[in-house]
Amino acid sequence: MPKYDPKKIEKKWQKFWEENGTFEVKEDKKKKKFYSLIEFPYPSGEGLHVGHPRAYTAMDIISRKRRMEGYNVLYPIGFDAFGLPTENFAIKTGKPPAEVTKKNISNFTRQLKSLGLSFDWSRQVDTTDPKYYKWTQWIFLQLFKHGLAYKKAMPINWCPSCKIGLANEEVVDGKCERCGTPVERRNKEQWMLAITKYADKLLEGLKEVDYIERAKVQQENWIGRSEGAMIKFVIANEVKQSQTKKGIATSPSAPRNDSVLEVFTTRPDTLFGATYMVVAPEHELVASLLKFPISNFQFPNIDEVKKYVESAKKKSDLERTELQKEKTGVELKGIKAINPATGKEIPVWVADYVLAGYGTGAIMAVPAHDERDSEFAKKFNLPIKEIVPEPMEKIMKWLEEKKIGEKKVQYKLRDWVFSRQRYWGEPIPLVFCPACEKQAEFPISNFQFPNDGERLNPGWIPLAEEDLPLELPKVKKYEPTDTGESPLAAMEKWVKTKCPKCGGPARRETDTMPNWAGSSWYFLRYCDPKNDKKLASMEKLKYWLCPPKPAKPGEGGVDWYNGGMEHTVLHLLYSRFWNQFLFDIGAVPTREPYKKRTSHGMILAKGGEKMSKSKGNVVNPDEMVEKFGADSLRTYIMFMGPFDQAVEWDTNGLIGVRRFLERVWGLNVIASEAKQSQTKKGIATSPSAPRNDSMTQLLHQTIKKVTEDIEAMRFNTAIAKMMELSNEFSKQAKISIANFELFVKILSPFAPHMCEELWSLLGHKKSITFEPWPKYDPELAKEKEITLAVQVNGKLRDTLEVVAGISEEEAKSRALASEKIQRWLEGKQPKKVIYVKGKLVSIVV
RNA sequence: GCCGAAGUGGCGGAAUUGGCAGACGCGCACGACUCAAAAUCGUGUUCCUUCGGGAGUGAGGGUUCGAUUCCCUCCUUCGGCACCA
Numbered sequence: 001m002p003k004y005d006p007k008k009i010e011k012k013w014q015k016f017w018e019e020n021g022t023f024e025v026k027e028d029k030k031k032k033k034f035y036s037l038i039e040f041p042y043p044s045g046e047g048l049h050v051g052h053p054r055a056y057t058a059m060d061i062i063s064r065k066r067r068m069e070g071y072n073v074l075y076p077i078g079f080d081a082f083g084l085p086t087e088n089f090a091i092k093t094g095k096p097p098a099e100v101t102k103k104n105i106s107n108f109t110r111q112l113k114s115l116g117l118s119f120d121w122s123r124q125v126d127t128t129d130p131k132y133y134k135w136t137q138w139i140f141l142q143l144f145k146h147g148l149a150y151k152k153a154m155p156i157n158w159c160p161s162c163k164i165g166l167a168n169e170e171v172v173d174g175k176c177e178r179c180g181t182p183v184e185r186r187n188k189e190q191w192m193l194a195i196t197k198y199a200d201k202l203l204e205g206l207k208e209v210d211y212i213e214r215a216k217v218q219q220e221n222w223i224g225r226s227e228g229a230m231i232k233f234v235i236a237n238e239v240k241q242s243q244t245k246k247g248i249a250t251s252p253s254a255p256r257n258d259s260v261l262e263v264f265t266t267r268p269d270t271l272f273g274a275t276y277m278v279v280a281p282e283h284e285l286v287a288s289l290l291k292f293p294i295s296n297f298q299f300p301n302i303d304e305v306k307k308y309v310e311s312a313k314k315k316s317d318l319e320r321t322e323l324q325k326e327k328t329g330v331e332l333k334g335i336k337a338i339n340p341a342t343g344k345e346i347p348v349w350v351a352d353y354v355l356a357g358y359g360t361g362a363i364m365a366v367p368a369h370d371e372r373d374s375e376f377a378k379k380f381n382l383p384i385k386e387i388v389p390e391p392m393e394k395i396m397k398w399l400e401e402k403k404i405g406e407k408k409v410q411y412k413l414r415d416w417v418f419s420r421q422r423y424w425g426e427p428i429p430l431v432f433c434p435a436c437e438k439q440a441e442f443p444i445s446n447f448q449f450p451n452d453g454e455r456l457n458p459g460w461i462p463l464a465e466e467d468l469p470l471e472l473p474k475v476k477k478y479e480p481t482d483t484g485e486s487p488l489a490a491m492e493k494w495v496k497t498k499c500p501k502c503g504g505p506a507r508r509e510t511d512t513m514p515n516w517a518g519s520s521w522y523f524l525r526y527c528d529p530k531n532d533k534k535l536a537s538m539e540k541l542k543y544w545l546c547p548p549k550p551a552k553p554g555e556g557g558v559d560w561y562n563g564g565m566e567h568t569v570l571h572l573l574y575s576r577f578w579n580q581f582l583f584d585i586g587a588v589p590t591r592e593p594y595k596k597r598t599s600h601g602m603i604l605a606k607g608g609e610k611m612s613k614s615k616g617n618v619v620n621p622d623e624m625v626e627k628f629g630a631d632s633l634r635t636y637i638m639f640m641g642p643f644d645q646a647v648e649w650d651t652n653g654l655i656g657v658r659r660f661l662e663r664v665w666g667l668n669v670i671a672s673e674a675k676q677s678q679t680k681k682g683i684a685t686s687p688s689a690p691r692n693d694s695m696t697q698l699l700h701q702t703i704k705k706v707t708e709d710i711e712a713m714r715f716n717t718a719i720a721k722m723m724e725l726s727n728e729f730s731k732q733a734k735i736s737i738a739n740f741e742l743f744v745k746i747l748s749p750f751a752p753h754m755c756e757e758l759w760s761l762l763g764h765k766k767s768i769t770f771e772p773w774p775k776y777d778p779e780l781a782k783e784k785e786i787t788l789a790v791q792v793n794g795k796l797r798d799t800l801e802v803v804a805g806i807s808e809e810e811a812k813s814r815a816l817a818s819e820k821i822q823r824w825l826e827g828k829q830p831k832k833v834i835y836v837k838g839k840l841v842s843i844v845v
Numbered sequence: 846g847c848c849g850a851a852g853u854g855g856c857g858g859a860a861u862u863g864g865c866a867g868a869c870g871c872g873c874a875c876g877a878c879u880c881a882a883a884a885u886c887g888u889g890u891u892c893c894u895u896c897g898g899g900a901g902u903g904a905g906g907g908u909u910c911g912a913u914u915c916c917c918u919c920c921u922u923c924g925g926c927a928c929c930a
Contacts (some may be wrong), residue, residue: 026859026889173927213849214849214850214924214925217848217849217925218925218926221848221925221926222926224929224930226930228930263928263930265930266929266930267930278930318878327928347853349917352928353927353928353930354930355928355929355930357929358930359929359930362930363930364930365930366930370930371928372928372930373930375928387873409930410929410930413927472867565924565925590850617930636870639857639869639870640857640858641857641858642858645850645851646923646924647857647858648856650856650857652856652857652870652872653857653870654872655871656869656870656871659870659885660869660870662885716858716859716869716870717858717859717860717868717869719869719870720858720868720869720870721861721867721868721869723868723869723870724869787865788865789864789865790865791864791865791910791911793910793911794909794910794911795911796865799865831910832910833910834864834911835909836864836911839864839865840862840865840908840911841866841908842911844910844911
């Protein structure tokens with residue numbers, strides 16, 4: 001028996017798998033399918049982090065088990081390669097991002113292959129490959145044509161360090177999620193995706209999927225649905241009249257409804273208690289009053305209001321929340337609102353505790369029933385009116401009858417800022433045509449726009465689908481400009497183009513898409529990665545995503561998707577949005593992209609800190625594979641602790657796991673010798689397990705535990721049980737081959753290289769990959785002899801070895817007969833004797 | 846502030862329809878092998894102890910024959926949200 005030499009074994013089997021295409025799959029209707037998915041990595045220059053193998057090994061173990069259970073398993077891999085780090089590296093070094101990406105991908109590939117992950121490499125995708133992003137652009141065009149993409153000038157979150165606009169989801173505590181720089185507000189024209197139109201569907205869909213509970217809650221909170229009412233408040237007459245006198249109607253930018261202030265409330269039943277109103281500093285009412293000031297008598301504190309609004313605008317989101325303790329505000333003197341319920345005039349204030357971006361940017365304040373309003377009212381001595389809230393139904397009926405208000409559902413979710421002013425992303429396949437814009441302004445009477453995108457965005461014309469992909473041109477400089485334009489804008493040659501519609505001179509959009517674009521649909525491409533007619537064929541999508549007989553239309557999705565918690569509101573939500581949209585236009589067969597979603601915890605450096613290059617505490621997987629072998633690394637990472645919790649790295653633990661594998665390897669000597677001697681004696685040519693010894697019993701208990709624990713992702717306890725078994729095995733002089741083979745099979749998803757080698761040493765010619773997963777014998781897995789605990793007054797005083805089926809009477813009498821127990825009873829009569837089947841006898845004195 | 850999860854030996858962690866706390870691994874100690882060391886193997890390892898036992902799962906209380914597990918109050922840590930009307 002040779003020494004355990006992981007370096008040799010692991011290379012050998014990795015080569016074997018690759019040469020035999022062991023993990024490459026084809027659609028096969030005769031077999032049940034299983035689609036397992038990990039979040040494809042961003043190929044950074046630093047290479048693989050030990051966090052990657054944690055998620056990948058977990059799904060690898062599940063995938064390998066499924067293959068042994070007879071499933072046709074799709075376990076694909078790819079690279080999410082657009083993004084800032086590569087671009088920044090290009091800026092620093094002048095190397096083209098495409099080149100850098102290629103190099104990084106090849107390094108990642110080498111590293112991933114060295115871990116023995118059972119990916120189907122033939123289906124590999126790369127989001128920066130024009131053959132891939134052709135379809136990312138195609139999806140964008142569909143969104144555009146269906147009116148879900150629109151360009152809008154709006155204040156965006158601007159990161160002055162990355163020089164990039166950020167989606168709301170990318171701003172954490174008022175800072176850039178990526179670099180931590182406080183974000184500023186900038187007014188920019190941006191492409192937006194109307195994810196809010198899918199708010200209800202996204203919420204509804206959560207009911208049907210099996211996601212880790214935390215992920216569901218986070219998505220629900222992010223979507224933030226609340227039911228309530230829109231209520232109209234009339235602004236008191238004298239103001240309206242005086243404004244009209246000033247001739248506001250002739251001014252195009254004057255507010256249309258200057259006589260009405262509309263609010264959203266979840267508590268219309270407290271309308272009677274509304275004693276004042278508050279508008280956000282950005283509210284159009286304030287802007288219009290400042291633009292068209294009325295006479296000093298009616299609006300005496302114009303300067304004060306101006307000053308307040310100015311200072312509020314200067315504050316970033318970060319400052320606003322930091323200064324949340326004290327509420328500030330200024331009354332808009334000279335105007336009054338009328339509470340439609342009481343008919344009374346109430347004051348209107350401007351204050352930044354009311355957010356411009358939510359609801360209508362204005363509220364009715366009910367200090368008696370709202371903490372914030374109460375705080376504000378107390379500070380500024382505003383009236384507080386106690387009321388008895390009306391029944392919700394009654395008040396809604398009344399509001400609707402009087403045409404004061406109507407039911408309304410409100411969301412926190414905002415539309416998705418989809419433009420990035422960067423080079424290394426998918427070009428947006430639209431051009432701006434001034435001639436077409438003019439036509440759109442004066443469409444003839446029964447003119448119909450070819451699509452909603454052109455109607456909503458006059459002058460913006462989509463490229464023809466046949467002309468995709470619109471490839472990213474090579475540029476000389478990758479720096480974004482301070483004005484916030486993408487480096488593409490400097491390429492006049494590329495920017496100047498012909499309008500695909502009228503043939504006239506037009507200019508290309510120079511913004512690119514955010515990273516989230518390519519990763520929103522990659523799991524679809526894996527089903528049919530080389531298709532150049534469609535993003536993937538419907539037939540293949542159906543095979544991999546739909547259950548054999550869907551109970552409902554649109555049922556299905558990736559069977560099991562594991563990824564990080566940090567992606568629940570970004571990637572997961574965006575991806576669900578795109579998939580739901582693609583389902584609605586008939587491009588994909590399932591409503592939801594993922595049936596089941598689980599999450600892994602982070603791997604921290606020793607001491608509990610995050611691993612980071614600057615702290616120098618990063619563990620390099622290459623080094624661990626080199627020193628201990630991939631099988632040890634895999635098994636250790638799964639053994640570290642509960643899969644969904646953060647764990648600290650400890651190389652000593654890895655040594656312990658290596659010892660375990662060495663011990664298992666050593667067992668084979670005994671087993672193979674046993675085989676020889678058995679075969680010589682002609683006892684067992686076909687190995688069959690002895691049915692009743694205690695080893696077989698422990699083995700079946702282990703099979704049961706490993707089978708169940710893998711499904712529940714309790715990898716740590718599955719490994720612990722296998723360690724226990726191997727400890728017992730090593731105490732035996734002989735192990736039956738049948739038993740040893742069962743053990744090798746259940747260990748193989750964790751340590752696949754070593755188990756392949758053992759399997760072939762046992763004389764098998766085929767890979768262990770498709771060997772049937774062992775079934776445990778429930779009878780054998782049960783304990784035959786059990787230990788009963790005997791307690792006196794709740795304290796353990798003795799234990800009894802008894803047969804499993806012992807009767808209550810016998811257990812009690814044996815417990816009472818025990819010498820130790822008699823001593824504790826001191827001759828007293830027990831008050832009560834309790835028997836818990838198979839567990840204990842409790843005696844109360 | 847609100848919501849959620851968690852707190853167990855020297856360390857990572859097991860054990861939950863309430864039933865022998867500390868599985869498994871690390872570390873440590875002792876022993877075997879060795880001239881010696883490493884590796885390996887074996888034994889032990891919650892704490893206290895007068896060796897009878899006693900205490901013990903963040904703290905305090907409660908329910909129970911019996912609580913790491915259930916209930917109440919509090920403390921600490923981590924994660925999420927943070928004026929969302």
